[in-house]
Amino acid sequence: MIVVIGGGVTGLSTAFWLAREGHAVTVVEKGIAGWEASGRNGGGCSHAYSPLFREEQRLWPMMDELLGHPTEWQPYRIRVALDKAQLDRLKKSTQLALDQGFAADPLDARQLRDLVPWAPDHVAGAMFWRCGGHANPQRTSQAYAWAVARHGGRILQHTLVRSIRVAGGRAVAVETSAGEIGCDAVVVAAGPHGADLMRPLGHRIPIAPARVEMIVTEPVPRIAHGGVDGNGLYGRQTLRGNLAYGGGPHEWIDLDGGTTPRAVTTPVIASLARRLSELFPRLGHVRVIRSWGGIVENTPDGRPILDRLEDPGNVVFASMSSIGFGLSPASGRALAQLVVQGHCDFADLSQLRLSRFGNLPADWRDRLGWTTAPP
DSSP states (O other): OOOEEOOOOOOHHHHHHHTTTTOOOEEOOSTTTTTTGGGGSOBBBBOOOOOTTTHHHHHGGGGHHHHHHHHOEEEEEEEEESSSHHHHHHHHHHHHHHHHOOOOOOOHHHHHHHOOOTTTTSSSSEEEEEEEOOOOOHHHHHHHHHHHTTTEEEEEEEOEEEEEEEEEEEEEEEEOOOOEEESSSEEOOOGGHHHHHHGGTTTOOOOOEEEEEEEEEEEOOOOEEEEEEEBBBBEEEEEEEEEEEOOOEEEEOOOOOOOOOSSOSSSHHHHHHHHHHSSSSGTTTTOOEEEEEEEEEEESSSSSSEEEESSSSTTTEEEOOOOHHHHHHHHHHHHHHHHSSSSSSOOOOOEEEEGGGGGGTTTTHHHTTTTOOOO
């Protein structure tokens, strides 16, 4: 039995790939599978800076068929820079995609307006990525969960994991609020709560929890390619026409055992709305009809941790550092391989090992300024 702790898209994808290969797997989720940040995000699938990018791009067009349910995946990505600093970042990310064999075309102002009628008249630059894309986070989370069940996996919802029991250098059971589950291997994909589970096993996981928010507008006329990023925002246009967008700044928090520390009333909402109106100035009249608030975790260098530990030797740890959704097809497959064969055969994960933080100072959050705001 392989126990996956955490029912977000990373845990669900891992369970899907394991169950698909015939392994007995149980997902343990403290709430509802896919209910938190996994089902409430911008839906982007365009992570050129990740070693999993090529596999991400290979798998997404196949996911509806593999999962047996719709994800609403749509190809391509339009990226807009409003100033020089944004343009420099856009050039760097585009070059990463080009270096991996993908194509991208520069857009002049007229071409951008043809694709995105709401765009500003003057921008610093824009690119049409002939890779990447976006999907519906809620649909995709459901699809993963249903596919896990269809392949014989089990998902325990509203079940709190209390600890991982170790004997003889191996994890032998997971202690939950519903009782003990014996195991041959454990995958910890518990988001911001992963550090608490790993601490008793002797591992310091450097992650900082943060509140993030998304806003959703009323429907607007559909455009051909509904994934448009820019001005520090990520998001997509839904099939109904709504715009769903998020993107910093993070509100750093301490969990203290909770999952929803405050209502969705923070200045982050105002920042999102302002920057969205700058990105799409012709939509300044469009109303925001709802917002989402959730908690993600971030590593010091902003990159995921995907690692099979040496002690206990049958525990695999995952933290996606706020970019879990888009990479989930590839990260889940990589984690499944770490469990079964001890290594990933389609991507070099060496740069994502936990050991890279071995010399991290204890006060790293203070040094980065990732500290909790005073009440």
